Every structure is written in structure tokens, then in C-alpha cells.
Amino acid sequence: MQFERILPPGSGDPLRYTEAGCEPQDPLFDPDDPVPQRTRRRGKLKAAALLAATLACGGTGRTAIHATDSILVQLAPGASPPPHAGSADTGPPIVSLGSVAPHDEAPLLRLPLQPGDDPAAVAVELARYQGVESAEPVFTYQPSRAPHDPRYKDLWGLAAIDAPAAWERTTGDRAVTVAVIDDGVAIDHPDLKANLWVNPGEIADNGADDDGDGYVDDVNGWDFVAARADPSPAAWAQRWHGTHVAGIIGAAGDNHVGVTGVNWKVSLMALRALGPYGGRSDDLARAIDFAADHGARVINASWGGGGVSQVLARAIARAGRKGALVVAAAGNGSAAGPEFPADLRFDSVISVGASMPGDLLARFSNRGALVAAPGVGILSTTAPGQYERYDGTSMAGAYVAGLAALLWAAHPEASLQDVRRAILASAVPMDGVLHGRVDAARALSALEIASSQTGSLKLSAGALSFRSRPGRIPRPQSISLRAEGGGARKWTAEADANWIVLRQTMGETPARVQVRVDPSKLAAGKHTGGVILRDAAGERQALAVSLQIGSAPIVAVRGDGCALREDGKLHARAGSGCVLSAADGEAATVQWRLPGGEEASGARLYCQFVRRGEFQVLVSADEGEVDPLPVVIE
Secondary structure (H helix, E strand, C coil), X not given: CCCCCCCCCCCCCCCCCCCHHHCCCCCCCCCCCCCCCCEXXXXXXXXXXXXXXXXXXXXXCCCCEEEEEEEEEEECCCCCCCCCCCCCCCCCCEEECCECCCCCCCCEEEEECCCCCCHHHHHHHXXXXXXXXXXXXXEEEEECCECCCCCCCCCHHHHHCCHHHHHCCCCEEEEEEEEEEECCCCCCCXXXXXXXXXXXXXXXXXXXXXXXXCCCCCCCEEECCCCECCCCCCCCCCCCHHHHHHHHHHCCCCCCCCCCCCCCEXXXXXXXXXXXXXXXXXXXXXXXXXXXXXXXXXXXXXXXXXXXXXXXXXXXHHHHHCCCEEEEECCCCCCCCXXXXXXXXXXXXXXXXXXXXXXEECCCCCCCCCEEEECCCEEEECCCCCEEEEECHHHHHHHHHHHHHXXXXXXXXXXXXXXXXXXXXXXXXXXXXXXXXXXXXXXXXXXXXXXXCCCCEEXXXXXXXXXXXXXXXXXXXXXXXXXXXXXXXXXXXXXXXCCEEECCCEEECCEEXXXXXXXXXXXXXXXXXXXXEEECCCCEEEEEEEEEECCCCCEXXXXXXXXXXXXXXXXXXXXXXXXXXXXXXCCCCCEEECCCCCEEECCEEEEEECCCEEEEEEEECECCCCEEEEEEEC
């Protein structure tokens, strides 16, 4: 394969560019840490082995770096957390182990490390425990950007991909959502405000989780670094990487302000998952799951590098199954192949290298990506009201993410594979990438030929189970609804029992459907019903709903060394790892308050009991109710 044509220095390049390899060392983004090892228990995880086989081989990226505060442990379905190592006379008596995976997947726990622990060594040790399928350090990933060059004056990239010709057919649609998983998006930038995603199930600033997804006031997105509803960059931000990416995808067009994006109209879902030291694999995985569960058609991943993470690979695979296209920057290291996760060989991923005028691959760009897009001297949004020119495969990836959104705006019924195939098949050949430089007008024409009918309705769960004690109302539960292949499809929903209450009875995929139950007029015992969802063609899917009314313990307990006894207390052996499940159902909004004030949410609490003594856990599994659970650690 022939790669790029590089003009020698001083040969009169139409644009001067900078190499990532010549960038000064940045102590925040270029730490020099050893490469950690990923561990897996022998003889296990056939599915994980198949997943690993899809990962590209060869070291093409930066040195792997990882967090030192925790590791990630994948449990088998139904397994309990591993025990706590050592003993403690101080600190919290109960340690919450947050699950990074969606509630309908086997738990992926974040286990804290002690100061001085070697994450790789601890992962090897924990992988030996019964019920642990795999363990790995928390890898961190960096934004794929080279420094900007102030000589670039024009938005040449839009002309290069022939966006004006595509705009004759569509300038975008706010019904199409693109998730920008990055270091935040300046939601008060005047060129982005009109195109911010708005969560249809959330009421702004009311301090409540209106859509039952486990996130309070997530109106425009979420900050997974600081666990807050505002996804803007941190106050000390100087790079504005995610804001720049967002502007390329969808700065508002024809508004007489600043620049325009590939889409004049689009919904930009802002998900902050990159912090001052890059992005942790657990935060990035949660952001990917959030994006797919909340209807993003495109996920922009302008970051990558050190370390191949099974955790991230699984999250990207889940997003693909839900119809989301992941666009990943190839990296700026002048390497022979894309770095992780752009090197994933999934049919829901597009890797992108950076091109220059004249369809030359930029010298800093990694080779071997599926496509290329403009990535040198790209003018876009930064600080509120400001604009700068950046170089990098991050910018190139944003062009492709914007193109995918533009295609879905023209053909909302198109599947993920329709859109991906059109982008690859219509690329203009150029050296250094497999298919060529993307072309918006050609891609639209290709999609018009190839577009197929959207598939059937798919539910994230086939059944919901509620429990209710006398006089209590369980918290609502939610499912996600999509069309097979990821297309847009109108739907209606109808409950077949008057005690089943739906917040929304019609809409368009992808969507979230919230289900409540009203036990106030029902007798004790088990009640069954369902929700019928239909599309415009009359195809139907059934969601089974059950409600058990009667006295029951506050929680159910699972794990070696943990048990509810007749005295009404939870007795736990010091060091044991256990699972507490709210008896009233699977709502993501169940609240737990641990001794010392730590709070957690979700239908299940994965925890380790550390310090001996008598304590109390507060559980809020019903609307407006809080129950104390006495705990004795022996």
C-alpha cells in the first residue's frame, strides 16, 4: 500500500502545519508512565476472547497510562464483589463499589486502591477470585490534537468535502443527535446554543431525576469527571478541545454569528469525560452508554492512545448494537496505523485521519484509517464568543461525525450500516487511508441509492418488575426503545392495565419510555399487565409489567458472609463483598446513603464491609420514603 505524499520543507506547501511529534511536552497530557497489563482469569470469558480477537494488533499509539486510585473488575452474572483486602480501624466502614456497566449488563465494578498499590498487580490478584471474569487498570486517553497555527484564515475544510453541494439537499436536522464525548462543550457559546441537545424527559434545574435514568437535571448532557449536570469545560480550561469539535460538527448556520458547522442544525449532546489528565476508561465507557441510551445516532471520539481496554471496547460494541456510529480520531503520532479505539475492527466504527489541501495526508496523522477529512488549520468555536484554528485528527473526526449526522438528517430511516457504507463507498481516493477523503455530496448520493427500510422495534428489556409495600409507591423505571439498525421510526404505547402509568405514549425512535405503577387501589398479591408498543406499520412489541404488593424486607442480600437475620439487621463478616438489592424493583433512581455520608444510586449496591461495628444504611426505594437498614459488621 502506498501512503502519503509528503512535500519537503521549504517546498511551498499551500498551508504550513505542525507535527504532533514536535509539540512541547505537556505535563498534563504527556505523562511518562509504564505500560500496564490487562489481566483475565484463565479458562474464562469465551465472549471476551472473541471480543479481543476483533481488536487490532500492533503498537501504534502513545505509551499506556492509567489511574492509580482504582481498577475495574468485571463480574460474572449473579456474582458478588471480591472481599476487601486487609483490615481497617479508620475510614468508612462500608465501601461502595460503583458499577460502570448499564444495569442490564453484568456488573463492572470500580474497586478503590490503597496508596502505593500497583494497579496491574492488584488486577492480576483479583482476577483469580471466583466470580471475577476479568480485571484491568483504568486506562486514560488523551485528546488527539496538534497545536493550532494562526496563519490559517478560511474554513477550507467545508469546501474540501463539498459541503455546500450537500447543503442544497439538507443543512441538518435537530432530530439527529451527535454525542461529543470530550473535555466539555461551552454550552453558552452563541454559535452553539441553538444546536445543543435537550433531554426531552428532563425538567431543567428542578433537582429531580425526571426521566429516571439515574442522572439529575441532565438537560444538555452530563459531566462524568465531576459528576455534575453542567457539561461545560472546567473553569480552568484553556484548550477548549470539545468545544472546537462541537463547532465543526454543528455550529449554527445562517445565524450571522461566527462560523458554521457541517450541520447548520443538529442536536449536540455534551458529555464531559476528559479531565485534566485525560479521559479514564470507566468515565468514557459510561459516557458512551449514556449517549447510546439517550438516542445519539453518532458518537464523536476525538481521543485515544495508550492501552487497549476491554471495558471501552465492550461499551463501543454495545453502542453499535443500539444503532450508534462511533467516529474515532486515528491519532497524531505519524504511526503506521490508528491508535485505540480507532483501531477497533467493528462495523459500527469509522477511523479518521487528517488531510491537507490537495488531498495529502498530514504528516502528523496516523496512517491506515478508513477515511480522511480536513484536519489542518481548522477554524472553529472555542471559549464563549471566540474562535481558533486547530490541527489534528480530532478535527478530521468531527468532520466525519458531522457528515454522518447530515446523512441521517436527509434519510432518518437509514440504518447505521447504510450511513457507514455510504461514507466509505463515496470517499475520494487518496494515499495513506483505506477508502479516501470523505465527500458530503457524493455520500448523500450514495445513501439515496443504498438506503434501506428501518428494522423492527427493539426494547432494552422485555419485562419490568416492581414490588410495593402497603401505602408505598415504587419509583418509576425506564427502558430505551430503538429501531433495529438505528433508524427513526414513529411509535405509540398503550398500557393494558389502569395501574400501569406511562409518561409518554407516542414518539420517534430512539427514545426512552418511563413506566410507573399505582398500587393504591390494588389488593395485596401479584398483579401482571403489560405495555404494547406499535410502529406506524402496525408491528408491535410487548413489555411485560409485574407488581407484587405485600410486606417485604427493605433489601435482598447476596454474597458470602452477608445475611439478613430475624433481628431485622444485616449481619456481615468484616472484609466480605456483597450485593444489596432494593426489594421494590429495578429503578435506577433508588438512593443509598452509607455511614459517613457517601451516597450511591441504582437498584443494586455493590459494596465491601470493612470496619467492625454497628452502623446504619438509609435506603430510599419508594417515592418520598426513606428506610433505615441496621448493619452489624462482625
